[in-house]
Amino acid sequence: MKLGILGGGQLARMLALAGYPLGVEFVVLDPSAEACATHVCEHLLGDYHDTALLAELAERADVVTYEFENVPAEVAEFLAAHTVVHPAPKALAVAQDRLIEKNFLRDLGIPTPSYAAVDSLAELEQLMPEIGWPAILKSRTQGYDGKGQSVLRSTADLAAAWELLQGVPAIVEGFVDFTREISIIAVRNVAGEVVFYPVSENLHRGGILRVSECRMDDPMQQLAQDYVARLVTALDYVGVLALELFEVDGQLVANEFAPRVHNSGHWTIEGAETSQFENHVRAVLGLPLGSTAPVGHAAMVNFIGGVPTTERLLKVADSHVHLYAKASRKGRKVAHVTVRANSIDGLTAAVSELARLADQVDDS
Numbered sequence: 001m002k003l004g005i006l007g008g009g010q011l012a013r014m015l016a017l018a019g020y021p022l023g024v025e026f027v028v029l030d031p032s033a034e035a036c037a038t039h040v041c042e043h044l045l046g047d048y049h050d051t052a053l054l055a056e057l058a059e060r061a062d063v064v065t066y067e068f069e070n071v072p073a074e075v076a077e078f079l080a081a082h083t084v085v086h087p088a089p090k091a092l093a094v095a096q097d098r099l100i101e102k103n104f105l106r107d108l109g110i111p112t113p114s115y116a117a118v119d120s121l122a123e124l125e126q127l128m129p130e131i132g133w134p135a136i137l138k139s140r141t142q143g144y145d146g147k148g149q150s151v152l153r154s155t156a157d158l159a160a161a162w163e164l165l166q167g168v169p170a171i172v173e174g175f176v177d178f179t180r181e182i183s184i185i186a187v188r189n190v191a192g193e194v195v196f197y198p199v200s201e202n203l204h205r206g207g208i209l210r211v212s213e214c215r216m217d218d219p220m221q222q223l224a225q226d227y228v229a230r231l232v233t234a235l236d237y238v239g240v241l242a243l244e245l246f247e248v249d250g251q252l253v254a255n256e257f258a259p260r261v262h263n264s265g266h267w268t269i270e271g272a273e274t275s276q277f278e279n280h281v282r283a284v285l286g287l288p289l290g291s292t293a294p295v296g297h298a299a300m301v302n303f304i305g306g307v308p309t310t311e312r313l314l315k316v317a318d319s320h321v322h323l324y325a326k327a328s329r330k331g332r333k334v335a336h337v338t339v340r341a342n343s344i345d346g347l348t349a350a351v352s353e354l355a356r357l358a359d360q361v362d363d364s
């Protein structure tokens with residue numbers, strides 16, 4: 001079987017690395033000759049809007065999936081008309097627009113921060129008493145890793161924040177004073193079977209994920225599972241989906257979801273019986289899903305903007321290195337290291353050592 005992937009970055013690369021032992025082959029479509037998945041996949045080089053290339057991808061692959069959610073709707077529709085696409089374009093349409101996404105979550109009874117659509121500075125000024133301070137102004141589309149976002153602390157911040165958006169459609173959200181950020185990854189197959197990984201506890205800085213830790217027996221597991229189950233069922237979803245949540249006063253408030261394999265699930269490569277990457281491949285190809293049970297204590301540290309030598313990383317006890325073969329560039333994720341340890345103490349020591357190494361090379 002051959003799986004086609006829109007996008008040839010590290011997520012596609014890790015999907016391929018997980019799928020080869022199952023006898024699956026891979027072809028990616030990516031506009032960059034240097035896309036790092038192309039080291040391990042066939043490569044269709046060109047634009048995502050090139051219908052001849054999209055038709056070729058559909059022709060070569062049995063099923064097409066994607067590694068990023070900003071796939072243009074017409075591209076997903078074109079592919080869906082020519083081959084099997086998982087997850088279905090509907091999930092993309094919802095995840096691409098923060099307003100549609102929040103409405104969708106709210107309609108499923110999943111709590112969200114207070115929010116409202118904003119189309120002008122005057123409207124923003126009018127909405128603030130209702131939203132409350134502080135708040136965050138975000139572009140509705142094309143935003144990731146905190147890009148296109150400003151924190152609003154007083155009326156003095158409004159004009160500059162609005163200016164920064166340059167007229168793109170926006171959403172204003174109440175700032176959630178959370179105790180921690182977690183995410184839950186669910187996998188649903190064509191038959192409607194759903195499995196869940198243990199929640200990840202996530203540490204962000206500057207809007208970018210730095211560390212994710214697998215939380216076994218977390219008190220929020222059941223509630224997180226309940227919310228993500230509603231989501232994958234309502235979307236008739238096939239594949240891996242990650243729901244990001246804030247914990248506040250013992251409750252969970254949804255931030256956003258990603259209709260794809262997710263950075264907060266990278267620890268599953270060594271830390272779970274079946275990784276999120278293998279389970280995504282299994283789900284979209286109609287294969288039985290694998291166990292999501294954790295194997296030891298696991299966490300992941302991202303390397304952003306640069307990475308120390310492999311030798312240095314491997315000196316950290318219980319470390320498993322994943323280099324993405326991407327050129328270092330400011331703010332770019334170039335590697336992650338998973339730690340899988342027998343004890344929490346061992347895990348904590350290794351994670352703090354790796355986080356220290358990550359900070360030394362981090363330029364974001």
Ligand code: AMP
Nearest residue numbers: 113136144145146173174175176204207
């Ligand atoms: P996002 O791009 O929406 O995932 O936001 C990136 C990060 O910004 C999140 O992981 C949070 O750390 C922070 N953030 C986003 N929205 C909010 C919010 N409404 N309240 C508090 N923090 C937020």
